[in-house]
Amino acid sequence: MNEDLSLRDFRRKLINWAMGAVLALAAALVLIPLLSVFAYVVKQGISSVNWNFFTQLPKPVGETGGGMANALLGTIELVLLAMLVGVPWGVATGVYLAEYGRGKFARALGFCVDLMTSVPSIVVGLFTYTILVMPFKRFSAMAGGASLAIIMIPIVARTTEELLKLVPNHIREAGLALGIPRWKVTLWIVLRGSMSGIITGVMLAVARVAGETAPLLFTAFNNSYWSFKLDQPIASLPIQIYNYAISPFEDWHRQAWAGALVLVCFVLVLNLSTRILMRQPRSTR
Amino acid sequence: MTNLNPILEARQINAWFGGTQAIRDISISAQPNTVTALIGPSGCGKSTFIRCLNRMHEEVPGASVKGQVLLSGSNIYDGGVDPVSVRRKIGMVFQKPNPFPALSVAENVAVGLRLAGISKRSVLNETVEKSLRQAALWEEVKDKLRSPGTSLSGGQQQRLCIARALAVSPPVLLMDEPTSALDPISTARIEELLNELKKQVTVVIVTHNMQQAARISDRTAFFLLGEMVEFDETATIFTNPKDRRTEHYITGRFG
Ligand SMILES: Nc1ncnc2c1ncn2[C@@H]1O[C@H](COP(=O)(O)OP(=O)(O)OP(=O)(O)O)[C@@H](O)[C@H]1O
Ligand SMILES: [Mg+2]
Numbered sequence: 001m002n003e004d005l006s007l008r009d010f011r012r013k014l015i016n017w018a019m020g021a022v023l024a025l026a027a028a029l030v031l032i033p034l035l036s037v038f039a040y041v042v043k044q045g046i047s048s049v050n051w052n053f054f055t056q057l058p059k060p061v062g063e064t065g066g067g068m069a070n071a072l073l074g075t076i077e078l079v080l081l082a083m084l085v086g087v088p089w090g091v092a093t094g095v096y097l098a099e100y101g102r103g104k105f106a107r108a109l110g111f112c113v114d115l116m117t118s119v120p121s122i123v124v125g126l127f128t129y130t131i132l133v134m135p136f137k138r139f140s141a142m143a144g145g146a147s148l149a150i151i152m153i154p155i156v157a158r159t160t161e162e163l164l165k166l167v168p169n170h171i172r173e174a175g176l177a178l179g180i181p182r183w184k185v186t187l188w189i190v191l192r193g194s195m196s197g198i199i200t201g202v203m204l205a206v207a208r209v210a211g212e213t214a215p216l217l218f219t220a221f222n223n224s225y226w227s228f229k230l231d232q233p234i235a236s237l238p239i240q241i242y243n244y245a246i247s248p249f250e251d252w253h254r255q256a257w258a259g260a261l262v263l264v265c266f267v268l269v270l271n272l273s274t275r276i277l278m279r280q281p282r283s284t285r
Numbered sequence: 286m287t288n289l290n291p292i293l294e295a296r297q298i299n300a301w302f303g304g305t306q307a308i309r310d311i312s313i314s315a316q317p318n319t320v321t322a323l324i325g326p327s328g329c330g331k332s333t334f335i336r337c338l339n340r341m342h343e344e345v346p347g348a349s350v351k352g353q354v355l356l357s358g359s360n361i362y363d364g365g366v367d368p369v370s371v372r373r374k375i376g377m378v379f380q381k382p383n384p385f386p387a388l389s390v391a392e393n394v395a396v397g398l399r400l401a402g403i404s405k406r407s408v409l410n411e412t413v414e415k416s417l418r419q420a421a422l423w424e425e426v427k428d429k430l431r432s433p434g435t436s437l438s439g440g441q442q443q444r445l446c447i448a449r450a451l452a453v454s455p456p457v458l459l460m461d462e463p464t465s466a467l468d469p470i471s472t473a474r475i476e477e478l479l480n481e482l483k484k485q486v487t488v489v490i491v492t493h494n495m496q497q498a499a500r501i502s503d504r505t506a507f508f509l510l511g512e513m514v515e516f517d518e519t520a521t522i523f524t525n526p527k528d529r530r531t532e533h534y535i536t537g538r539f540g
Contacts, residue, residue: 141509167386174383177341178397179373179453189398193386 038264045261048254053262058224058240064251070226071240074141077228078220078236079210081145087202091191093153094160099186110161116154124150125215133219141227141234144220148209155175157207159201164245165195201272207270211263213238237263291355292317292487293352293375293457298337298352300330302345307333311352311513313506315457318481320488322498322519325508326534331491334480334508338489339367339375356457373401376450376486380462382442384434384449390417391430393445412452419485420448421478440471449478451486458482460490464497476501494537499523507531 052067059066097110128147133139167190175185185285191198220231222243237259291314292517298311308330315321323331335359336342337350340361355359361371384393392399394413404411413430417423426437434445443463450458464472479488479501492498496524499519506516507528515522526532 134490168383170379170381170383171385173341173344174379174385174449176344177339177372177377177379178372178400178449179369180397180400181369184400187386189385189396195387 009278033257041233041257041261041264044254045257045259048258050262053255053258057226058255061249066255068235068237068240068255068262069154070223071235071259072262074220074223074227075210075237077141077234078144078148078216079221081141081230082148082151082152082209083202083206085146086149086205087156089149090153090156090205091160091198094159095164095186095191097157097161098164099190113154113157116150117168119150120214121147121212122214122217125217125219128215129218136231138210138231139219139221139233140231141220142230144216144234144236145230147219151209151212151215152205155205156201160194160198163197163201164190167193170202184205196277200278203270203274203277207267207274211238211267213242217242289314290317292357293338293489294355295334295338296353296355298334298350298354300333300337300342300351301349302333303347306511308508311508313513313516315487315489317456317487318483318485319503320483320490320501322502322505322532323489323491323508324493324495324498324505325514329508330511331508332461334417335377335461335489335491336534337460338372338457338485339384342375343368373397373453374455375457375459376453376455378443378446378450378458378460378463381466382439382446384437384442384445386433388434389431390426390434390437392513393434394448394452397449401453416448416452417445419451419482420444421474421481422448438471440467440474443467443471443475445477447475447482450484456486457492458486458488460488462493465493472497495536497524507524507534509534 034179052065053069054067054068054072056065057070058068075251093109093113097113100106102111107278124147128150129145132146170246171193172185173189175189180189214238216239219241220236222239223233223235225235227234241256241259241263244252246261247253294312294314296312297309299306300308311330311334313321315493319535323335325331333342337352338354340350342348346531351361353362355361356371356374360366361375385396391410394416395409396538398412399407414423414427417426422441425441426445431434434442437445443466447458447463464475467475476497477489482488490502504517505519506523507514507522507526507530509530515526515528517527522531523535526535
């Protein structure tokens with residue numbers, strides 16, 4: 001009887017230990033692809049990340065050297081364009097959903113926002129192509145920025161909505177009881193109180209769209225030169241990497257790796273700083 | 286009993302949450318510079334009633350009110366009266382201290398004026414100091430006006446909320462159990478404060494604490510099951526109530 005018990009006890013402990021080990025192994029296995037991708041990108045790219053890479057335009061086929069300066073700047077321009085449209089729009093949608101959305105329409109809208117988050121980015125690109133490229137018969141930075149904005153909006157909207165829903169109702173009541181109109185309470189008390197969280201959400205959304213390639217393929221297209229015109233094609237890091245990677249030239253392959261490394265580092269830094277920001281003790285709650 | 290010129294007078298207030306009536310035909314009046322206490326067992330409608338006095342009740346989805354509330358003679362429920370302007374004249378302090386998140390101590394106090402369109406620094410600074418002094422908080426926070434309002438202690442936060450309400454200089458201040466979340470020392474401070482405040486504002490206060498009502502108020506209303514049983518001088522309510530139910534409640538026989 002007693003032996004039986006201790007045997008069961010031992011079995012239980014063994015199973016417990018085994019389960020723990022399996023889970024730890026699964027977690028470790030997840031890290032392998034991540035770390036190996038990163039290590040490989042560093043190994044292949046680091047030798048070509050140099051001053052020229054950040055300052056020079058691409059060289060024509062056949063000549064070695066040159067850099068991706070225009071693509072880097074292009075990505076920054078595209079991301080800024082996307083933020084310009086996507087952040088206010090996304091925040092406004094989130095505020096509507098959290099503060100004013102009641103009834104069928106709001107529920108439908110919330111569902112659409114969820115759907116939008118999971119639409120494949122190539123479809124977003126196609127959509128933007130149809131409405132912003134075909135009518136003007138021209139690829140453009142504007143179209144590229146718009147397609148990235150479409151990807152940003154639902155992310156920013158959901159983050160905003162969720163953060164505002166965390167603000168307890170008695171805060172809104174306190175504002176109203178002070179004789180502040182509801183829209184001002186929403187904007188200057190509720191939204192402002194959640195600002196640090198919303199900035200975090202925006203940064204994550206930026207990290208997400210900075211590496212998007214598919215929606216840019218037939219919207220922003222590409223450009224071998226500097227471009228500051230909204231109605232002209234513009235280079236971007238992901239597209240440049242793509243073009244160089246599928247080319248037959250050894251030198252371009254090296255540059256593609258360098259571009260990949262820079263992109264990975266950019267996203268990594270954004271994610272890390274977001275985490276650090278989030279870890280700060282917040283007085284928002 | 287002087288009923289000559291009440292600054293605040295509620296007439297036949299009825300209030301509903303959806304289809305359920307929470308309070309029935311409640312009328313009280315308050316003279317300027319007095320403290321009126323509302324007492325009664327939990328769920329009897331004190332909060333509902335006090336929220337009818339500054340049109341906060343209607344912010345609850347599905348809630349409705351019938352009756353009149355006269356502020357210096359004019360009905361705040363008249364068609365065309367903007368609830369926003371009512372609330373600027375009838376301030377409110379809640380049970381739980383609720384300073385605005387991410388705003389500093391000073392910003393919390395100034396926000397009412399700021400969002401009403403006053404942006405002159407000197408006026409705002411002056412109001413912040415004056416209101417914090419009125420709320421007996423100035424000495425404690427004058428060196429941390431820029432730290433978050435939420436970093437103060439519970440009792441300080443509640444006084445901050447009082448200062449915030451006072452900053453828009455409302456003639457009437459409603460308080461819904463303002464000390465029930467506080468320790469005895471903080472409570473005593475707020476009670477002292479009320480004695481001072483009374484010189485400038487008229488206070489209506491909900492309290493669960495019978496000694497508190499007896500200490501601080503001039504008149505007391507006793508609520509039971511959504512109705513007002515008795516409304517009289519505080520001394521009378523506590524020493525010689527007319528209604529048996531009031532007597533039972535204040536002597537602790539039910540509640
Ligand atoms: N938001 C609400 N929705 C529906 N019913 C409510 C709501 N708030 C209060 N009630 C009901 O209205 C009645 C009066 O509630 P009220 O909060 O006014 O009581 P109270 O006297 O303030 O109680 P307490 O002393 O516990 O604060 C109660 O029966 C309560 O259940
Ligand atoms: Mg209550």
